[in-house]
Amino acid sequence: MYKIPLSDQGDAIPTFRMKICCIGAGYVGGPTMAMIAHKCVDHTVTVVDINQARIDAWNSDKLPVFEPGLDEIVSGARGKNLFFSTDVDTAIREAEIIFLSVNTPTKTYGVGAGRAADLRYIEKCARKIAEVAEDDKIVVEKSTLPVRTAESVKRILESNSNGRQFQILSNPEFLAEGTAMEDLEAPDRVLIGGDQTPEGKAAIQKLVDVYATWVPRERVITTNLWSSELSKLTANAFLAQRISSINAISALCEATEANVDEVAHAIGTDSRIGPKFLKASVGFGGSCFQKDILNLVYLCEHFGLPEVAAYWNSVIAMNDYQKHRFSHRVISAMFNTVSDKKIAVLGFAFKKDTNDTRESAAIYICKDLLEEQANLAIYDPKVEVAQIQRDLGIDADNEYVSYCQDPYEATKGAHAILILTEWDEFKTLDFQKIYEQMQLPAFLFDGRNLLDLEALREIGFEASGIGKG
Ligand code: NAD
Numbered sequence: 001m002y003k004i005p006l007s008d009q010g011d012a013i014p015t016f017r018m019k020i021c022c023i024g025a026g027y028v029g030g031p032t033m034a035m036i037a038h039k040c041v042d043h044t045v046t047v048v049d050i051n052q053a054r055i056d057a058w059n060s061d062k063l064p065v066f067e068p069g070l071d072e073i074v075s076g077a078r079g080k081n082l083f084f085s086t087d088v089d090t091a092i093r094e095a096e097i098i099f100l101s102v103n104t105p106t107k108t109y110g111v112g113a114g115r116a117a118d119l120r121y122i123e124k125c126a127r128k129i130a131e132v133a134e135d136d137k138i139v140v141e142k143s144t145l146p147v148r149t150a151e152s153v154k155r156i157l158e159s160n161s162n163g164r165q166f167q168i169l170s171n172p173e174f175l176a177e178g179t180a181m182e183d184l185e186a187p188d189r190v191l192i193g194g195d196q197t198p199e200g201k202a203a204i205q206k207l208v209d210v211y212a213t214w215v216p217r218e219r220v221i222t223t224n225l226w227s228s229e230l231s232k233l234t235a236n237a238f239l240a241q242r243i244s245s246i247n248a249i250s251a252l253c254e255a256t257e258a259n260v261d262e263v264a265h266a267i268g269t270d271s272r273i274g275p276k277f278l279k280a281s282v283g284f285g286g287s288c289f290q291k292d293i294l295n296l297v298y299l300c301e302h303f304g305l306p307e308v309a310a311y312w313n314s315v316i317a318m319n320d321y322q323k324h325r326f327s328h329r330v331i332s333a334m335f336n337t338v339s340d341k342k343i344a345v346l347g348f349a350f351k352k353d354t355n356d357t358r359e360s361a362a363i364y365i366c367k368d369l370l371e372e373q374a375n376l377a378i379y380d381p382k383v384e385v386a387q388i389q390r391d392l393g394i395d396a397d398n399e400y401v402s403y404c405q406d407p408y409e410a411t412k413g414a415h416a417i418l419i420l421t422e423w424d425e426f427k428t429l430d431f432q433k434i435y436e437q438m439q440l441p442a443f444l445f446d447g448r449n450l451l452d453l454e455a456l457r458e459i460g461f462e463a464s465g466i467g468k469g
């Protein structure tokens with residue numbers, strides 16, 4: 001690992017104009033490129049996608065991704081040095097740096113199904129660049145990829161090079177949804193991996209210069225390609241492992257009358273452990289933790305390390321357990337049947353401040369309860385009804401599920417409330433009013449440990465949280 005010495009880079013960043021292209025206008029491509037355009041006014045950034053509807057949305061007033069602060073950044077740069085387009089070929093041809101920010105979902109077919117990353121979109125991008133590029137390019141892996149993917153990308157490009165030089169860099173993204181703009185503006189670090197050849201180092205330097213426009217240089221870490229690729233999977237595995245660890249302890253807390261929030265606080269004050277990512281929950285969701293750990297598991301098996309694979313797989317197993325454990329607790333507390341009972345589901349997104357529902361714990365819990373023939377009244381401030389229907393695999397006229405405009409409508413006549421996303425607005429609801437319009441006993445299951453259970457019990461609720469007796 002080497003860090004570019006500050007002295008080599010000079011104090012001021014030279015002004016240079018560059019065309020940057022990003023293939024993939026999703027949760028990462030859109031916000032990341034918007035931030036680069038916002039910070040680097042001399043560069044022109046074009047984000048391309050094959051999905052016309054998504055590009056149209058990026059060019060409209062209703063962006064396809066909800067992130068606090070994103071609208072302002074996009075509207076400030078769009079049409080000036082930030083463009084969204086479906087003209088992939090032109091954007092590739094004109095760009096000096098091409099980011100690959102396409103999806104890398106878990107493979108659902110063939111060898112490695114259910115675990116390996118599906119790299120077909122990345123490969124298509126590499127082939128497209130090989131087909132249309134007319135001069136040298138720096139190709140940057142922004143998507144999360146299995147370690148050594150850059151080798152395949154390089155081989156595809158080099159086999160079709162016709163004299164053009166391609167440098168491949170790995171620059172994984174660490175933003176979290178809901179705080180993407182803060183994370184991009186002030187990242188803990190930016191990681192750039194590349195070949196340790198003179199050409200590779202020159203390409204690294206070019207990308208360092210882009211970020212150094214606003215990120216302090218000591219926060220830009222440079223490594224070889226494989227360390228960078230593997231660091232991204234490892235970071236997500238460590239973060240998810242902390243959640244599974246505290247969720248495992250939450251089950252023990254429920255059996256012993258310990259309180260998981262108190263345990264988390266007590267251990268989190270140890271500076272070696274630290275306080276972050278110790279919030280017990282209904283289980284982690286999101287598009288990446290599960291897929292990236294499954295990918296890590298697959299890689300470990302591929303490299304003949306079954307014990308290491310089993311270790312990381314247990315993080316996923318614990319998360320699955322936690323989601324179903326919550327559903328079972330709800331059913332068992334409600335006299336072992338939820339059939340024909342109205343259950344208000346507050347929150348469907350996988351975390352607050354996002355409209356993303358990928359792998360949301362709410363999906364699994366709702367499915368468990370629908371299997372038990374519950375009637376669900378779902379409210380989420382940002383998730384579209386059509387998305388909920390896709391996630392639950394139901395038609396618009398499904399008689400067991402209704403969609404509500406606000407939490408008061410959802411809880412009217414309900415037997416129970418489930419808090420499945422920690423939206424701030426749930427903290428300030430008028431629970432007295434809600435209690436008065438519910439069936440009794442009025443159950444409340446706080447899957448996010450968001451609410452004051454004692455205050456709810458004083459109102460009359462049968463209230464329980466995660467990891468609390
Ligand atoms: P996404 O599904 O929101 O967006 C990917 C986009 O790529 C889609 O709009 C799709 O149409 C487009 N695409 C696919 N193939 C294409 C092609 N050949 N040409 C043009 N466009 C194409 O995905 P995302 O959430 O933005 O994630 C992208 C990558 O970033 C993944 O590898 C993910 O693991 C990683 N990542 C995601 C997050 C996150 O918070 N979502 C954070 C860090 C890293």
Ligand code: UGA
Pocket residue numbers: 144173174175176177178236239243276277278279280281282283284285286287288289350351
């Ligand atoms: C996560 C990582 O935090 C990012 O660094 C990474 O870039 C990203 O994955 C990715 O690669 O996609 P994200 O999934 O957007 O970001 O959101 P997180 O804040 O990590 O939350 C993930 C899930 O864990 C959510 O369901 C959240 O509610 C849950 N969580 C988080 C807990 O249950 N407890 C916690 O203490 C923290």
